Amino acid sequence: MRLSLSSAITAAISLAALSSAQTLTGQYTCSAGGQYTLCQNLWGELSGVGNQTSTLISQSGNAVSWSTTWNWANNPNNVKSYANVISNTAKGVQLQNIASAPTTWNWVYETQSAGIRADVSYDIWFGKAPSGSPATTASSYEIMIWLSGLGGIQPVGSAIKTNITVAGHQWDLWSGPNANWQVFSFKTASGDITNFDVDLQEFFSYLTTNEGVAGSQYVQAIQTGTEPFTGNAVLLTESYSVAINSK
Numbered sequence: 001m002r003l004s005l006s007s008a009i010t011a012a013i014s015l016a017a018l019s020s021a022q023t024l025t026g027q028y029t030c031s032a033g034g035q036y037t038l039c040q041n042l043w044g045e046l047s048g049v050g051n052q053t054s055t056l057i058s059q060s061g062n063a064v065s066w067s068t069t070w071n072w073a074n075n076p077n078n079v080k081s082y083a084n085v086i087s088n089t090a091k092g093v094q095l096q097n098i099a100s101a102p103t104t105w106n107w108v109y110e111t112q113s114a115g116i117r118a119d120v121s122y123d124i125w126f127g128k129a130p131s132g133s134p135a136t137t138a139s140s141y142e143i144m145i146w147l148s149g150l151g152g153i154q155p156v157g158s159a160i161k162t163n164i165t166v167a168g169h170q171w172d173l174w175s176g177p178n179a180n181w182q183v184f185s186f187k188t189a190s191g192d193i194t195n196f197d198v199d200l201q202e203f204f205s206y207l208t209t210n211e212g213v214a215g216s217q218y219v220q221a222i223q224t225g226t227e228p229f230t231g232n233a234v235l236l237t238e239s240y241s242v243a244i245n246s247k
């Protein structure tokens, strides 16, 4: 991984600017800087009634802490938003050139209403070009890893494998098309995983070995966040990190 002088300066400025927490309230607002950008993407808000705010609590080096508070009603099968952090550094490497992709995610629902429908998930984007924004014509694959899926919600497509073991955890693997890309979703088969500490490379090699994903595909983006459908909750990410180490 290369760190240019300009991005080192940007990191220093953003850390200085983050001495107090920043709360996002708008539909597509982001808090940029350093190794992560927090975005409150309320892309589905018109299918519901409610509100959401997201706060970047701290960011230092490869670690970030943030929270999101959401209240959503109506259309229980529609996602209302994807508040997430995106890594500004873990991207642009071909799957065949990844040595490891260590990640940790410690999270907790500080409050939750009865019967919430929401996932807590990674959203990882592969494409043929080194770079590309998530969910665009540049996207070939969307890889979700659901550490939680409450209230009977389901990933895109249908379950193609059940109770497979990847990176020491059990998953149901779902797949199906979405727009111009293919979705693979690893949905926890053993309840909430609130202290996640794995090498994402194990998911990537599962897909290249078993599901026909080409090793020449690039990781274009790694996002982590939550997709609420209905209910209200405060989701706290105490600590999150991700990196890609090239061969």
Ligand SMILES: *[C@@H]1O[C@H](CO)[C@@H](O)[C@H](O)[C@H]1NC(C)=O
Pocket: 049, 050, 051, 071
């Ligand atoms: C957010 O929505 C909840 C539930 O509808 C409501 O009780 C609360 O007042 C709303 N908050 C704001 C700031 O609009």
Ligand SMILES: *[C@@H]1O[C@H](CO)[C@@H](O)[C@H](O)[C@H]1NC(C)=O
Pocket: 163, 165, 170
């Ligand atoms: C899922 O796999 C794990 C690990 O192999 C096993 O212990 C567990 O019994 C399996 N669960 C079901 C429902 O098959």
